[in-house]
Amino acid sequence: NAGVTQTPKFQVLKTGQSMTLQCAQDMNHNSMYWYRQDPGMGLRLIYYSASEGTTDKGEVPNGYNVSRLNKREFSLRLESAAPSQTSVYFCASRRSGAGELFFGEGSRLTVL
Amino acid sequence: QKEVEQNSGPLSVPEGAIASLNCTYSDRGSQSFFWYRQYSGKSPELIMSIYSNGDKEDGRFTAQLNKASQYVSLLIRDSQPSDSATYLCALSISNFGNEKLTFGTGTRLTIIP
Numbered sequence: 031n032a033g034v035t036q037t038p039k040f041q042v043l044k045t046g047q048s049m050t051l052q053c054a055q056d057m058n059h060n061s062m063y064w065y066r067q068d069p070g071m072g073l074r075l076i077y078y079s080a081s082e083g084t085t086d087k088g089e090v091p092n093g094y095n096v097s098r099l100n101k102r103e104f105s106l107r108l109e110s111a112a113p114s115q116t117s118v119y120f121c122a123s124r125r126s127g128a129g130e131l132f133f134g135e136g137s138r139l140t141v142l
Numbered sequence: 143q144k145e146v147e148q149n150s151g152p153l154s155v156p157e158g159a160i161a162s163l164n165c166t167y168s169d170r171g172s173q174s175f176f177w178y179r180q181y182s183g184k185s186p187e188l189i190m191s192i193y194s195n196g197d198k199e200d201g202r203f204t205a206q207l208n209k210a211s212q213y214v215s216l217l218i219r220d221s222q223p224s225d226s227a228t229y230l231c232a233l234s235i236s237n238f239g240n241e242k243l244t245f246g247t248g249t250r251l252t253i254i255p
Contacts, residue, residue, distance in 0.1 A: 061241065070150065072230065072247035073186070080241065088242065120185060124243075130176070131232075131243055133185040 032056055036121050036134035043111045043141045051106040051137050053121030060126040062104035064088075064096060066117040067136075073120065079104055080126065111141045145169055148231050148246035157255050161218040165231030165246055168212070174234035174241075175207055177216045179227045180248070186230055190216060221253045 034055045043049055055062065060081045065073040065088075075088030077096040085096050093115060095107045104123075108115060121134040147166045155161040163177070174193055178186035190205040192198045192214065198205045204217040214233075218225055231246040 063243070065245075070247060072148075073232075073245040075242060075244065078242055086242075089244075122243075126241070129174075130188045130191060131178075131186075133187075136185050 034121055034123055034132050034134035036119075036137050038137060039135065040138050041140070043108075043139065045112060045141060047111050048107065048109050049111065049139075050108075051119055051121070051139075052103070053105065053134060054103045055121075055123040055132070056102065057123060057132065058101070059123035059132070060101070061124050062098065063122045063124075063131065064094075064104070064106045065120045065122065066090065066115075067120060068117050076106065076119075108139075111139075113141045115139065116141045145235070145244050146231055146233060146246035148249050150247055151250040152252055153249055154252045154254055155221050157221060157223060157253055159221055161221045161225065161251055161253070163216040163218075163229050163231075163249050163251065164213060165215065166213045167231075167233055169233075169235050170209075170212065172233040172235055175205070175214045176232040176234075176243070177203075177205060177214075178230040178232060178245075180230060181227045189229070218251075223253045223255055226251060226253045 037052045063078040064076040079085045079098040082101045119137045122131040177189045180186040192205040202219045206215045228248040230248045
């Protein structure tokens, strides 16, 4: 059982380039999340999707777009990468309502 | 005021002692509370969840919730070097029916052999 799978695990971009982080879960969860983690800042919510077909902004959505492609997949896109977006990105999923978040292994992004 | 506040540490505790981690929150509508452990370079993993006032014990871990005072704590008894990690407090806040999970900045715990 793979759980939550993120790709790529590492990526280096130049300022202004675009890229998409992919996330897929095989636990039949309704809710999916994208967080970024920076030193001393904890996990900050970028976007989340409570169910297929819905997305909502989190704490730090600027510079990102998301797509809930189907129940399994939730992608995060950087249209024009900036050095401030250098971070570790985590995708997570959970059943609707209260419950445990299951995390992917993280994607380390560096923007030069 | 941040929604979830934690002392960033580092917190150093001798092996075998009790480690006490604290978290305060501002939204009285918060209903679900979680403690996650994160080793360096790894993703967070759930240690405890607690939903009602009082204590909840699981092995060496005890979570304590006091909604009136808006704090949640985690006690680790008989601390082991393997407990050295960053501990993240998190809570669920309902946003027009959608549940989002908000994290604190984490407390770095070091167990000294």
